[in-house]
Amino acid sequence: MARSGHGRETVAKVSFLGLGVMGFPMAGHLAAKGHEVAVFNRTAAKAKAWAEKHGGRAAQTPREAAEGSEFVMVCVGNDDDLRSVVLGPDGALAGMSKDSVLVDHTTASADVARELHAEAAKMGIGFIDAPVSGGQAGAENGALTVMCGGEEAPYARAEPVIMAYARACRLLGGPGAGQLTKMVNQICIAGLVQGLAEGLNFAQMAGLDGRAVVDVISKGAAGSWQMSNRYETMLDDKFEFGFAVDWMRKDLGICLDEAKRNGARLPVTALVDQFYGEVQDMGGGRWDTSSLIRRLKH
Structure with missing residues (x-):
């Protein structure tokens, strides 16, 4: 991307592949910043809707979206989804030019990040694994x-x-380091949400006013993002929003697989993963991850 004489960034040609609850607003921020954006989504109607809203171009294939782009952003579901939009004759790499950069925002394995980095390098294309945290609200x-x-x-x-859609961005190491850091993020969240679920359920069982309790303890060492942003809906037993249990289980599975390889012990993470399995059995696969408290109530 070129720089102006004052060192400020000028607009770039960017494509965005994957317009789910995260990708749709992320691509929108790129357009709002003045970048020239082409989009692709497996459901073509969603790409068309995005283009009508933001004025960009909807492409029929990842390759078509990527052609002529300086940067290609991807945000899809898992390793296989990622390979399907990046590799092959209709994949993004087939349409990218030398010295362009592929940025993957999917939460995926470190292995697939290294694999795609190697494939991109053969073509003189840069690759950054760049998973995100902040949920739908952060994307919007x-x-x-x-x-x-x-x-x-x-x-x-x-x-x-x-940075069009981020408040913080940091390079943490070589290929795969972004995915490994996202694993740390999910490991920490899993334990926090279970602890919060147990604490709030305990408060209710003890006859306390849960909101009053949180108002006090959130100002001390127990405070967390999860407490501040999820306690009310947890107390109200409402979970039809947010980051789905199905996706969290996918993420924790990646963490547990990586731990088997590197020797890290994740006893709490493994236990909470089982608890999320119970939530899925209750029909809560699409509930927010804070629904762990419902398992304690039923």
Whole structure:
């Protein structure tokens, strides 16, 4: 991406692949910042709707979206989804030019990040694994935290573009480091949400006013993002929103698989993963991850 004489970034040609609850607003922030954006989504109607709302171009294939782009952003579901939009004759890499940069925002395995980095490198294309944290609200508000892995040169070029929808972005190591950091993020969240669920359920069983309790303890060492943003809906038994249990189980499965390889012990994470399995059995696969409290009530 070119720089103006005052060192400010000018607009870039960008494509965004995957317009789910995260990707749709993320791509919207790119357009709002003045970037020239092409989009692709497996459900073509969603890409058309995005283009009508934001004025960009809807492409029929990932390759078509990527052609002529300086940066290609991807945000899909899992490793297989990622390979399907990046590799092959209709994949993004087939349409990208040398010295362009592929930025993957999918929460996926470190292995697939390294695999795609190697494939991109063969073509002289930069690759950054860049999973995000902040959920749908963070994507809509342009306030995501982005954890990156890859080489410094392509990262330095991509960072100003990523900041269209981020409040923090950092390179944490080589290929796969972003995904490994996202695993740390999910490991920490799992234990926090279970602890919060147990605490709130205990308060209710003890006859306390849960809101009054949180008002006090949130100002001390027990305070957390989860407590501040999820306690009310947990007390009200409402979970039809947020980050789905199905996706959290996918993420925790990645964490547990990686731990088997590196020897890390994750006893609490493994237990909470089982608890999420019970929530799925209750029909809560699409409930927010804070629904762990419902398991304690039933």
